Amino acid sequence: xxxxxxxxxxxxxxxxxxxxxxxxxxxxxxxxxxxxxxxxxxxxxxxxxxxxxxxxxxxxxxxxxxxxxxxxxxxxxxxxxxxxxxxxxxxxxxxxxxxxxxxxxxxxxxxxxxxxxxxxxxxxxxxxxxxxxxxxxxxxxxxxxxxxxxxxxxxxxxxxxxxxxxxxxxxxxxxxxxxxxxxxxxxxxxxxxxxxxxxxxxxxxxxxxxxxxxxxxxxxxxxxxxxxxxxxxxxxxxxxxxxxxxxxxxxxxxxxxxxxxxxxxxxxxxxxxxxxxxxxx
Amino acid sequence: xxxxxxxxxxxxxxxxxxxxxxxxxxxxxxxxxxxxxxxxxxxxxxxxxxxxxxxxxxxxxxxxxxxxxxxxxxxxxxxxxxxxxxxxxxxxxxxxxxxxxxxxxxxxxxxxxxxxxxxxxxxxxxxxxxxxxxxxxxxxxxxxxxxxxxxxxxxxxxxxxxxxxxxxxxxxxxxxxxxxxxxxxxxxxxxxxxxxxxxxxxxxxxxxxxxxxxxxxxxxxxxxxxxxxxxxxxxxxxxxxxxxxxxxxxxxxxxxxxxxxxxxxxxxxxxxxxxxxxxxx
Numbered sequence: 001x002x003x004x005x006x007x008x009x010x011x012x013x014x015x016x017x018x019x020x021x022x023x024x025x026x027x028x029x030x031x032x033x034x035x036x037x038x039x040x041x042x043x044x045x046x047x048x049x050x051x052x053x054x055x056x057x058x059x060x061x062x063x064x065x066x067x068x069x070x071x072x073x074x075x076x077x078x079x080x081x082x083x084x085x086x087x088x089x090x091x092x093x094x095x096x097x098x099x100x101x102x103x104x105x106x107x108x109x110x111x112x113x114x115x116x117x118x119x120x121x122x123x124x125x126x127x128x129x130x131x132x133x134x135x136x137x138x139x140x141x142x143x144x145x146x147x148x149x150x151x152x153x154x155x156x157x158x159x160x161x162x163x164x165x166x167x168x169x170x171x172x173x174x175x176x177x178x179x180x181x182x183x184x185x186x187x188x189x190x191x192x193x194x195x196x197x198x199x200x201x202x203x204x205x206x207x208x209x210x211x212x213x214x215x216x217x218x219x220x221x222x223x224x225x226x227x228x229x230x231x232x233x234x235x236x237x238x239x240x241x242x243x244x245x246x247x248x249x250x251x252x253x254x255x256x257x258x259x260x261x262x263x264x265x266x267x268x269x270x271x272x273x274x275x276x277x278x279x280x281x
Numbered sequence: 282x283x284x285x286x287x288x289x290x291x292x293x294x295x296x297x298x299x300x301x302x303x304x305x306x307x308x309x310x311x312x313x314x315x316x317x318x319x320x321x322x323x324x325x326x327x328x329x330x331x332x333x334x335x336x337x338x339x340x341x342x343x344x345x346x347x348x349x350x351x352x353x354x355x356x357x358x359x360x361x362x363x364x365x366x367x368x369x370x371x372x373x374x375x376x377x378x379x380x381x382x383x384x385x386x387x388x389x390x391x392x393x394x395x396x397x398x399x400x401x402x403x404x405x406x407x408x409x410x411x412x413x414x415x416x417x418x419x420x421x422x423x424x425x426x427x428x429x430x431x432x433x434x435x436x437x438x439x440x441x442x443x444x445x446x447x448x449x450x451x452x453x454x455x456x457x458x459x460x461x462x463x464x465x466x467x468x469x470x471x472x473x474x475x476x477x478x479x480x481x482x483x484x485x486x487x488x489x490x491x492x493x494x495x496x497x498x499x500x501x502x503x504x505x506x507x508x509x510x511x512x513x514x515x516x517x518x519x520x521x522x523x524x525x526x527x528x529x530x531x532x533x534x535x536x537x538x539x540x541x542x543x544x545x546x547x548x549x550x551x552x553x554x555x556x557x558x559x560x561x562x
Contacts, residue, residue: 004302019300019307021285021389026300027373029310029433060435061442092308108302130422134457137413143443144413145436152310152433154341155426161342162424171424176415 001085005076007069007093007105014108023104025094029152031103032056036074037246038087038109043074044246044279048209052149053091059148062093063103070107077109086112088247094151116248123268124169125255126243128232129159131173131181138204146204156184168255170243172235179203180230183243186251187211188230191240191267195224203229210244214275221274240264242271250275282366286357288350288374288386295389304385306375310433312384313337317355318527319368319390324355325527325560329490333430334372340429343374344384351388358390367393369528375432397529404549405450406536407524409513410440412454412462419485427485437465449536451524453516460484461511464524467532468492469511472521472548476505484510491525495556502555521545523552531556 004014012018025031034049043049054065070091081087093105138146145152163171172188173181180188180199187208190197196218201207215225235241241253241261252268254261285295293299306312314337315330324330335346351372362368374386419427426433444452453469454462461469461480468489471478477499482488496506516522522534522542533549535542 002303014302017298017300018302019298019304021295021299021387022283022391023300023307024438026304026307026375027314027371027432027434028438029431029435030438031435033308060439090308092302094307106302110303129424130418132415132418132422132425133413134415137411137457141411141413143410143436143439145439148435150310150435151308152435153308154310154312154429154431154433155424157305157309157311158341158424158426176418 001081001111003077003080003109005073005107007073009073009076011076011080019104020097022097023094024096024099025092025104025151029150029154030060031092031094031151032060032062032149033093033151034091034149035246036089036091037249038078038081038089039279041078041083042279043078043089045209045213046071046074048212049091049246052207052209053093056148056150057093059142059145060150062095065093073107077107081109088112092151112247119169119248119251123252123254124243125167126170126172126253127163127166127168127257128174128235129162129171130176132176133181133204134176135179135203138202147201147206149206159184167258172243174232175203178232180232180235181205183245186243186245186248188235189214189242189244189250190230190234190238191242191264191271192238194222195226197226197228197230197234199230200227208244210246210249213278214244214250214271217274217278218271221270236261240267242268282362282392284358284361284390286354286388288354290354290357292357292361300385301378303378304375305377305380306373306385306432310431310435311341312373312375312432313341313343313430314374314432315372315430316527317370317372318530319359319362319370320560322359322364323560324359324370326490326494327352327355329493330372330527333488333490334374337429337431338374340423340426341431343376346374354388358388362390369393373432393528400450400529400532404533404535405524406448407451407453407534408444408447408449408538409455409516410443410452411457413457414462414485415457416460416484419483428482428487430487440465448539453524455513456484459513461513461516462486464526467524467526467529470495470523470525470531471511471515471519472523472545472552473519475503476507478507478509478511478515480511481508489525491527491530494559495525495531495552498555498559499552502551517542521548523549
């Protein structure tokens with residue numbers, strides 16, 4: 001099932017071509033996006049997602065994003081989707097066909113992929129991959145768009161395929177000096193002694209909306225949380241290693257670079273429960 | 282004027298939406314492209330462009346590109362375009378809507394932008410920008426797709442906007458150690474003592490089709506050519522600094538990081554003449 005609503009309010013058929021061949025989103029990966037989980041009719045972390053969409057758009061010099069129009073567009077999708085059916089809600093804004101003209105902006109509701117539902121349950125195997133960036137690069141070179149969620153995700157997709165080739169499900173990017181960065185579509189969270197750790201956005205990673213929600217939930221459940229640089233060794237010696245993302249939520253990593261990690265099913269279950277409780281309050 | 286032909290031979294109206302909203306070229310910048318200059322009805326360097334399209338597609342694990350079908354598609358565009366009108370011919374292949382399904386592949390003929398015609402005549406001002414990569418990265422980390430011409434060009438576009446903000450027309454990327462890489466949409470060529478220099482593809486840059494054609498032409502005209510690493514200082518002390526790309530051809534850089542460069546109009550004219558002669562043989 002799919003529901004497509006453009007930012008101007010028009011509802012269209014996603015099975016029919018809707019995009020011009022010269023759209024710069026297609027021609028140049030020149031645009032921004034967000035992916036939001038909708039459960040029980042509620043779009044999770046909508047405000048942080050819209051805030052990040054605004055920040056990403058600003059980094060790409062796209063027109064200012066009208067958060068209220070986006071909210072109305074999201075509502076239009078929600079009214080057309082069964083309340084009890086989980087949804088992947090994707091918001092996309094491209095530069096459109098003319099750099100000086102109107103952007104192309106739409107919200108697309110889709111079913112959650114089977115593979116993701118499985119990963120939530122079983123956990124995943126992950127490999128570390130060099131991302132080839134150094135500390136300070138994000139601040140030094142903003143034109144590299146580190147920390148912007150742009151449509152230019154070919155490298156992210158290539159990294160996942162490389163992980164698959166190595167027999168794993170997903171990847172964790174490392175900086176050249178071995179500092180832990182992020183997954184191609186997720187944030188890295190480490191648990192140790194009832195403290196959660198995640199790398200700081202200054203390393204050139206995307207600030208995670210799900211990671212922020214998890215940290216909020218974990219604090220409420222009595223965990224400590226710290227945003228600080230992590231080394232590869234920290235991943236191996238942790239009580240638990242997790243990748244967080246909107247749709248996969250908190251995914252447990254059971255294998256890192258071919259080596260089994262300590263069993264973290266218990267802390268995973270506890271964190272998932274705390275996280276879910278955030279949305280039943 | 283625009284002419285759109287899909288790889289299956291169908292001729293479509295580019296003013297009408299032709300692409301599905303879930304195409305992975307749009308959603309993820311997940312695809313490859315080439316841009317070719319057509320002058321006097323002749324697509325320049327078609328074979329090197331098609332070879333590079335094949336290599337890029339292989340790096341992205343896209344299906345093998347059928348060069349003969351691409352040639353037929355290009356011919357279809359050419360028959361619909363006036364012989365005496367210069368054309369930008371863009372070839373695009375995305376992963377399509379379903380990763381296991383058919384790619385979306387098309388050739389799009391367009392007029393050459395006014396701004397590009399001007400740049401060919403007047404030359405351009407360029408700034409150097411950190412690309413944040415180190416030597417050896419391309420070989421060490423193929424998943425970063427350095428050297429593939431993917432649709433994920435958001436960073437390339439952001440670099441040109443940063444150059445514009447600094448009062449320049451274009452950028453030259455440098456590696457973290459100061460080694461010269463490439464322009465966001467061009468190859469760097471330096472002239473010194475009747476020798477042309479360009480950085481080697483092992484630095485993580487795209488092998489330039491126009492640079493290769495220029496080197497061939499220059500050799501025939503009595504120049505020496507060398508593919509070897511260049512430092513920023515080499516750009517400043519050169520007799521001439523040029524950016525080569527299919528549509529802009531050989532563009533003279535008259536200003537680097539705000540500083541005027543030595544007048545290279547003479548060697549530029551000589552190289553352009555040699556280059557053009559390649560296509561009249």
